Amino acid sequence: MATNTRIILICSGKGGVGKTTLTANLGIALAKQGVTTAVLDADFGLRNLDLLLGLENRIIYTAQEVLEESCRLEQALVKHKQEPNLALLPAGNPRMLDWLKPDDMKRIVALLSEQFDYVLIDCPAGVEDGFKNAVSAAKEAIVVTNPEVSAVRDADRVIGLLNAHGVKPTQLVLNRVRPKMIASQEMLSVEDVTDILALPLLGLVLEDEQVIVSTNRGEPLTLNGVKSPAARCYTNIASRLRGEDIPIIDPSKEGSGLKDKFKRLMQTKIF
Numbered sequence: 001m002a003t004n005t006r007i008i009l010i011c012s013g014k015g016g017v018g019k020t021t022l023t024a025n026l027g028i029a030l031a032k033q034g035v036t037t038a039v040l041d042a043d044f045g046l047r048n049l050d051l052l053l054g055l056e057n058r059i060i061y062t063a064q065e066v067l068e069e070s071c072r073l074e075q076a077l078v079k080h081k082q083e084p085n086l087a088l089l090p091a092g093n094p095r096m097l098d099w100l101k102p103d104d105m106k107r108i109v110a111l112l113s114e115q116f117d118y119v120l121i122d123c124p125a126g127v128e129d130g131f132k133n134a135v136s137a138a139k140e141a142i143v144v145t146n147p148e149v150s151a152v153r154d155a156d157r158v159i160g161l162l163n164a165h166g167v168k169p170t171q172l173v174l175n176r177v178r179p180k181m182i183a184s185q186e187m188l189s190v191e192d193v194t195d196i197l198a199l200p201l202l203g204l205v206l207e208d209e210q211v212i213v214s215t216n217r218g219e220p221l222t223l224n225g226v227k228s229p230a231a232r233c234y235t236n237i238a239s240r241l242r243g244e245d246i247p248i249i250d251p252s253k254e255g256s257g258l259k260d261k262f263k264r265l266m267q268t269k270i271f
Contacts, residue, residue, distance in 0.1 A: 005113040008120050008241075009138035009167065012145060013154030015125030018175040018205070019144045021215060022234070023122040024052040029222040029238035031085035035117040038077070040089045040108065042134040043124035044100065047091035053080065054218025055088050064092025066111070067104050073111045082223060087116070100129075102136030109137035127161055135162065141170040142202060147177060147188040152196055159197060171202035173237060178207045179251035190251065201248055203237035205230050 010026075012019040020043075027039040040063070041049040050056040061076035066089075073089075080086040089112065112119045121138060124130035135141075141162050145155035155172075162170050174193055181187035194201050208230035214221045221231035222238075236246050 005116060006118050007109055007113065007137060007139040008118065009123050009135055009141040009162075010120055011123035011131065011134070011141060011143060011158055011162075012125060012151075013127065013143075013158035014145070014151045017144050017146045017151050018211075019125070020048050020052055020122050021211060021220075022142070022144055022173060022175065022205070022237075023049060023120050025220045025222045025231075025234040026238055026241070027053075027086050027118075027120050028080075028083055028220045029235045030118055030120075030241070031080070031083045032222065033238060033242065034085065035242070036085050036115070037118040037120065038087050038089060038112045038116040039120045039122060040112065041091040042105065042121050043130065044091045044093070046124070049122050050078070050088060050090050051218055052215055052220065053088055055080065055090075056218070059090045062090045062092040063108055066108060067092075067100075073115075100133055102133050105133045105137040127157060131158075131161070135165050135167060138165075138167050141167045142173055143170060143197070143199060144173045144175055145193065145197075146175055147182070147190070147193055149188070152188065152193055156197055159199065170199055172197060172199040173202050174204040176207045177204045177251055182251055202240055203233060203248060204251075205233040205237075206251070 010019055010023045023039055027037050030037045039049060041047045050059060055078045058078050061071040063076065065071040066073050066076050077087040077089055109119055121134050123134040143155050143158060145151045159170065172194065174190055177190065178187055182189045190204060206229040208228050210221060210226060210228040211230050221228055222234050239246050
């Protein structure tokens with residue numbers, strides 16, 4: 001039985017920033033580093049974690065059947081054939097959204113905590129009921145955002161809600177970083193984003209076309225030791241999460257005038 005299980009919510013606020021891709025690659029990377037890891041798809045409306053892991057054809061039961069006690073947790077868990085330390089608990093039918101409550105999520109996570117060292121919760125986008133259910137069971141959080149004004153603003157909103165729920169520590173992953181655009185001041189720099197969000201940076205993921213290829217294949221970059229910029233980034237994030245001291249290289253030391261634009265938007269208080 002695992003003790004002191006780390007229960008980590010992976011969230012973003014804005015959809016499409018790479019949260020589920022991070023969950024899949026981080027789950028594989030942690031498992032390859034020798035820790036038992038469960039990935040829980042908490043997006044009951046639009047589940048995709050099974051596709052990214054290439055496990056969609058092996059699902060028989062889901063979290064719904066576990067909660068209804070029509071199957072055991074072991075029956076619903078989908079073990080990854082190539083990485084035995086990783087298991088997926090799939091999301092249930094979208095109709096679960098009508099009755100799923102925070103206590104249900106806590107119950108599922110408590111069961112997973114009895115068997116795994118890490119539980120990664122893939123949170124749905126937005127800040128509505130799906131987010132509230134997912135955050136209720138989390139002990140820590142990783143906020144994923146892109147270096148874009150709208151994504152950072154949504155991340156800021158989510159950070160406020162995480163603080164309100166007492167989720168600590170909360171760390172930041174900056175995804176789809178393009179050094180050339182940062183250098184030309186066409187994209188928020190890493191320093192800009194960390195200054196705005198005031199979170200410790202767990203890691204950054206460089207823009208990499210191999211991410212799209214691996215997603216379409218259902219083979220996370222971290223699975224087969226693919227040598228690509230993003231794969232190295234995901235692996236380093238997993239190592240840092242486990243306490244290893246691996247420096248984060250900022251792709252650009254230059255500031256960006258976009259930060260001032262963001263601050264003006266924040267002052268409008270439209271959310």
